[in-house]
Amino acid sequence: MHRPLDWKDIGQLCDIPVQGARRVEHPAGRIAVFRTIDDQVFALRDECPHKKGPLSEGIVHGHAVTCPLHNWVIDLATGEATGPDEGCTGHIPVRVEGERVLLGLAG
Amino acid sequence: MTTNHSSPPDGTHKPRLVVIGNGMAGIRAVEELLDRAPGLYQISVFGAEPRVNYNRIMLSPLLSGEKTFDQIVINDRDWYTANGITLHAGDAVETIDRQRQVVITKSGLECPYDRLLIATGSMPIVIPIPGARLPGVVTFRDVDDVDAMLIASAKGGHAVVIGGGLLGLEAAVGLKARGMDVTVLHLAGHLMERQLDASAGHLLAKELERRGLTVLTGADTAAILGDSHVTGVALKDGTELPADLVVMAVGIRPDTRLAAAAGLEVGRGIMVDDHMVTSDPAIMAVGECVQHRGSCYGLVQPLFDMAKVLADHLAGRKGAGYAGSVTSTKLKVTGVDVFSAGDFSGGPGTEDIVFRDAGRGIYKRIVLEEGRVKGAVLYGDTGDGGWYFQLLKAGEDVSPLRDTLIFGQGFAPSEGGAANPTAAVAALPDTAEICGCNGVCKGTIVKAINEKGLTTLDAVKACTKASASCGSCTGLVEGLLTHTLGGDYQAAGVKPMCKCTDHDHDSVRRLIRVQGLKSIPDVMQALEWKTPDGCHSCRPALNYYLLASWPGEYVDHAASRFVNERVHANIQKDGTYSVVPRMWGGLTNANELRAIADVVEKFDIPTVKVTGGQRIDLLGIKKDDLPAVWADLNAAGMVSGHAYGKSLRTVKTCVGSDWCRFGTQKSLEVGVNLERMTWGSWTPHKFKMAVSGCPRNCAEATIKDFGVIATDGGFDLLVGGNGGIKLRGTDLLVKVTTEEEVQEYCAAFMQLYREEAHYLERTAPWIERVGLDFVKARVVDDAENRRALHDRFLASQRHAQVDPWAERAPGTAAAARDFRTLATVE
Ligand SMILES: Cc1cc2nc3c(=O)[nH]c(=O)nc-3n(C[C@H](O)[C@H](O)[C@H](O)COP(=O)(O)OP(=O)(O)OC[C@H]3O[C@@H](n4cnc5c(N)ncnc54)[C@H](O)[C@@H]3O)c2cc1C
Ligand code: HEM
Numbered sequence: 056m057h058r059p060l061d062w063k064d065i066g067q068l069c070d071i072p073v074q075g076a077r078r079v080e081h082p083a084g085r086i087a088v089f090r091t092i093d094d095q096v097f098a099l100r101d102e103c104p105h106k107k108g109p110l111s112e113g114i115v116h117g118h119a120v121t122c123p124l125h126n127w128v129i130d131l132a133t134g135e136a137t138g139p140d141e142g143c144t145g146h147i148p149v150r151v152e153g154e155r156v157l158l159g160l161a162g
Numbered sequence: 163m164t165t166n167h168s169s170p171p172d173g174t175h176k177p178r179l180v181v182i183g184n185g186m187a188g189i190r191a192v193e194e195l196l197d198r199a200p201g202l203y204q205i206s207v208f209g210a211e212p213r214v215n216y217n218r219i220m221l222s223p224l225l226s227g228e229k230t231f232d233q234i235v236i237n238d239r240d241w242y243t244a245n246g247i248t249l250h251a252g253d254a255v256e257t258i259d260r261q262r263q264v265v266i267t268k269s270g271l272e273c274p275y276d277r278l279l280i281a282t283g284s285m286p287i288v289i290p291i292p293g294a295r296l297p298g299v300v301t302f303r304d305v306d307d308v309d310a311m312l313i314a315s316a317k318g319g320h321a322v323v324i325g326g327g328l329l330g331l332e333a334a335v336g337l338k339a340r341g342m343d344v345t346v347l348h349l350a351g352h353l354m355e356r357q358l359d360a361s362a363g364h365l366l367a368k369e370l371e372r373r374g375l376t377v378l379t380g381a382d383t384a385a386i387l388g389d390s391h392v393t394g395v396a397l398k399d400g401t402e403l404p405a406d407l408v409v410m411a412v413g414i415r416p417d418t419r420l421a422a423a424a425g426l427e428v429g430r431g432i433m434v435d436d437h438m439v440t441s442d443p444a445i446m447a448v449g450e451c452v453q454h455r456g457s458c459y460g461l462v463q464p465l466f467d468m469a470k471v472l473a474d475h476l477a478g479r480k481g482a483g484y485a486g487s488v489t490s491t492k493l494k495v496t497g498v499d500v501f502s503a504g505d506f507s508g509g510p511g512t513e514d515i516v517f518r519d520a521g522r523g524i525y526k527r528i529v530l531e532e533g534r535v536k537g538a539v540l541y542g543d544t545g546d547g548g549w550y551f552q553l554l555k556a557g558e559d560v561s562p563l564r565d566t567l568i569f570g571q572g573f574a575p576s577e578g579g580a581a582n583p584t585a586a587v588a589a590l591p592d593t594a595e596i597c598g599c600n601g602v603c604k605g606t607i608v609k610a611i612n613e614k615g616l617t618t619l620d621a622v623k624a625c626t627k628a629s630a631s632c633g634s635c636t637g638l639v640e641g642l643l644t645h646t647l648g649g650d651y652q653a654a655g656v657k658p659m660c661k662c663t664d665h666d667h668d669s670v671r672r673l674i675r676v677q678g679l680k681s682i683p684d685v686m687q688a689l690e691w692k693t694p695d696g697c698h699s700c701r702p703a704l705n706y707y708l709l710a711s712w713p714g715e716y717v718d719h720a721a722s723r724f725v726n727e728r729v730h731a732n733i734q735k736d737g738t739y740s741v742v743p744r745m746w747g748g749l750t751n752a753n754e755l756r757a758i759a760d761v762v763e764k765f766d767i768p769t770v771k772v773t774g775g776q777r778i779d780l781l782g783i784k785k786d787d788l789p790a791v792w793a794d795l796n797a798a799g800m801v802s803g804h805a806y807g808k809s810l811r812t813v814k815t816c817v818g819s820d821w822c823r824f825g826t827q828k829s830l831e832v833g834v835n836l837e838r839m840t841w842g843s844w845t846p847h848k849f850k851m852a853v854s855g856c857p858r859n860c861a862e863a864t865i866k867d868f869g870v871i872a873t874d875g876g877f878d879l880l881v882g883g884n885g886g887i888k889l890r891g892t893d894l895l896v897k898v899t900t901e902e903e904v905q906e907y908c909a910a911f912m913q914l915y916r917e918e919a920h921y922l923e924r925t926a927p928w929i930e931r932v933g934l935d936f937v938k939a940r941v942v943d944d945a946e947n948r949r950a951l952h953d954r955f956l957a958s959q960r961h962a963q964v965d966p967w968a969e970r971a972p973g974t975a976a977a978a979r980d981f982r983t984l985a986t987v988e
């Protein structure tokens with residue numbers, strides 16, 4: 056059964072560096088919240104589908120992040136590995152309201 | 163509620179139409195109505211502004227002095243009279259009494275209506291910060307605001323414009339034209355972020371700065387300063403700017419006050435249906451004050467569409483109604499061409515086509531989704547904006563145009579014709595300039611190819627000079643070769659840096675210097691990058707090349723660095739970090755060891771290991787703890803060992819003549835001094851050194867980037883060694899006699915490597931590529947050049963030798979933002 060999303064305020068947009076990321080702790084695992092050059096915000100589980108590298112530490116380019124451990128490139132919108140690599144990490148809905156950033160977590 | 167709005171006009175008693183708002187949408191609706199059914203209504207217009215209807219869009223040229231008020235009037239008094247319209251200019255409506263169907267004005271006038279049209283536009287948003295209401299703070303909405311700005315600018319001084327959107331920038335440019343010093347403060351990372359992507363926003367900022375404006379992005383205003391009049395603006399980061407005038411242009415809010423007070427249904431704007439009718443069938447609304455199908459608009463084109471629909475309705479015609487608008491934007495600053503339309507945010511399933519022409523300062527980006535145009539951003543050449551906007555609105559599959567789409571309508575294939583980039587070059591006239599640097603046109607190149615039998619890019623360069631300077635027209639020249647020679651032309655094998663560019667490392671390095679490019683966005687524009695912001699392989703390379711080319715001037719771009727260099731520690735496989743403090747030449751003492759021991763206990767560090775680089779590695783540290791660990795190590799006098807960097811790592815030493823019975827020189831001291839000179843320097847790849855006190859070579863100097871082996875007569879200087887996967891022993895560079903020479907050669911060699919090698923190329927493969935003779939010619943044979951290299955190295959070290967740990971001490975903003983978890987949620 057689908058429960059409605061619970062929108063949690065995690066902070067201000069300006070707390071996240073452009074072309075960078077911040078971490079959010081969640082009981083089900085760490086979440087990486089990214090801000091791209093065009094000021095869009097995305098959230099993924101902070102675990103690379105390859106060997107669980109912390110995606111929050113990767114280089115953000117376009118709408119993708121490169122894992123710091125072995126350079127897999129992960130699509131920020133879907134959490135899927137791009138190019139020849141295969142794998143997917145969970146993605147979390149994000150809403151930006153004014154300056155606030157909210158994550159849509161399962162209620 | 164009963165109204166007589168449906169009673170047919172009978173000629174004796176015309177129904178009364180009252181319009182609130184003498185602005186662009188309200189009067190356009192009246193004009194459209196008069197076109198359809200002249201004389202159908204008895205019309206009264208109330209305007210809060212004490213003047214006739216004018217073109218609000220033209221307030222910007224009014225401010226800059228390019229137009230006068232008379233030139234921006236749309237309808238003068240005669241027009242109102244001729245059409246039997248009663249104008250109450252300067253008398254704002256204060257109440258709508260829906261029971262009695264009358265409006266009541268500020269002066270107490272009551273005016274009955276059968277139909278009421280609300281066209282009150284919007285109000286500028288004033289951010290609620292201290293000082294927002296001080297004299298000298300203005301918005302930019304009507305002629306009174308422009309007058310206030312003109313009075314202020316007559317005295318000169320400083321103007322601060324808060325908001326780098328369409329309005330703010332037009333105000334800023336206008337005030338600059340009026341002789342003020344203008345600073346634009348913008349909260350987002352780039353200008354006009356709602357209309358432009360980052361690349362175009364960056365170009366725009368550069369252009370405005372070239373015109374003498376100051377643009378601060380990421381600037382969050384905290385307060386406006388002053389007692390009786392504004393004197394300055396304070397930012398949240400503590401910066402204070404002087405100001406004699408502050409223009410707030412941070413956005414607009416639909417003016418729904420009257421409608422809300424009258425009990426009409428209101429959301430962000432006044433709710434209307436597809437025929438612009440509000441929740442009261444006798445009352446309509448049009449313009450910026452309305453909300454239609456969830457959208458509010460802030461540009462005239464949708465308002466004019468609404469005005470037509472409304473006029474149909476008032477004239478009793480059955481129309482299809484209003485279905486919403488797709489809008490496009492242009493900035494009205496003379497000489498700055500900017501266009502955007504639709505959604506250019508990208509995202510899954512979309513595809514970017516990017517075109518940059520550095521010579522002409524052009525940037526174009528088209529976003530496609532499932533073969534359809536979804537958005538467009540044009541900078542510098544907006545001639546095809548209308549065409550892209552058409553394609554966008556039509557929503558047709560543009561796949562057949564795909565290859566030449568970005569060149570514009572002129573290159574679109576004709577019916578049945580094939581589209582390809584070569585055809586686009588072919589379509590250029592012979593007089594078209596291909597190489598801007600050397601002024602070579604297409605005809606000259608084609609003639610040379612044909613008459614001289616040229617078949618390669620290099621031959622064309624040598625013969626015509628085309629593409630011989632900045633190289634940004636290389637693609638066009640290659641297109642001409644393909645076009646002229648057909649299948650006989652094979653593009654030469656330059657290896658591009660990465661898929662974002664056609665340039666190789668060498669040409670990028672050269673062009674950064676030749677063209678004076680000083681930031682990553684500058685390089686990407688000038689060298690026509692094919693992606694909006696590069697990738698994980700070109701961005702760190704560009705960051706290094708810029709750092710090496712412009713020491714002290716270039717500001718390091720953290721987001722373009724690999725995590726280790728960003729957080730000054732080495733990431734481990736479990737996401738924890740290792741920290742390696744510097745131990746000069748491998749030398750340590752009780753004080754340092756005690757501090758390390760204390761840190762290990764205090765932070766519960768699981769592994770402590772002596773590295774192959776003669777120092778101590780603390781492994782398994784949590785990211786949040788890093789600043790505190792550094793602070794403790796700093797307090798004991800230790801600095802970062804850069805064990806994480808493409809930079810100087812370690813200088814291994816042996817004890818040499820201080821203790822060893824074989825020692826010939828003070829290898830320890832030589833090593834420590836080398837490390838003191840070179841620490842903190844950034845290099846294309848990691849750089850390791852060693853100094854051995856005799857040819858027994860206990861410090862393993864023969865597998866280092868720069869090795870020193872002491873002999874009875876002096877020192878052997880060795881270069882290009884490498885352990886690692888591909889073992890390479892060093893080459894002998896030169897034999898010297900004094901320690902001063904060791905230092906001079908070391909600095910010169912490092913600097914040559916810093917200036918010449920490709921990013922991520924160790925000294926070993928670099929020397930194999932360029933040859934030892936190349937290095938010797940510059941560092942050994944040419945003493946003057948050696949000293950120049952040495953001096954450049956030391957000059958750059960003045961900016962590089964800053965301990966990154968101390969910069970991020972706990973409690974600093976940098977420490978919080980770069981290391982702390984943002985939030986914890988349940
Ligand atoms: C400086 C500037 C530059 C612009 N440039 C562009 C551009 O390049 N392209 C573009 O498409 N758009 C541009 N716009 C936006 C465009 O001008 C507006 O979208 C348009 O004017 C909105 O029309 P409107 O009739 O809804 O509101 P307005 O034109 O603002 O008209 C509303 C009128 O109602 C009056 N009013 C409000 N309340 C009352 C009341 N209670 N009683 C009586 N009267 C009242 C107001 O005084 C005002 O005169 C620009 C706007 C500005 C300010
Ligand atoms: C691609 C190749 C290499 C990788 C990925 C690599 C990785 C690493 C890492 C991650 C560390 C740091 C450990 C830590 O402190 O967290 C390290 C340290 C070290 N590596 Fe390598 N290494 C490579 C090549 C080499 C080579 C070629 C050599 C020597 C010939 C070498 C010698 C060392 C030494 C001596 C240290 C200790 C560093 C110090 O004291 O600063 N490594 N290496």
Ligand code: SF4
Pocket residue numbers: 816817818819822823824825826829854855856857858859860861
């Ligand atoms: S290299 Fe020579 S001087 Fe140095 S420790 Fe070894 S034997 Fe002694």
Ligand code: SF4
Pocket residue numbers: none
């Ligand atoms: S040798 Fe291999 S496993 Fe050991 S530190 Fe170097 S890269 Fe890691």
Ligand code: FES
Pocket residue numbers: 103104105106107108122123124125126127
């Ligand atoms: S863990 Fe991310 S690429 Fe290996």
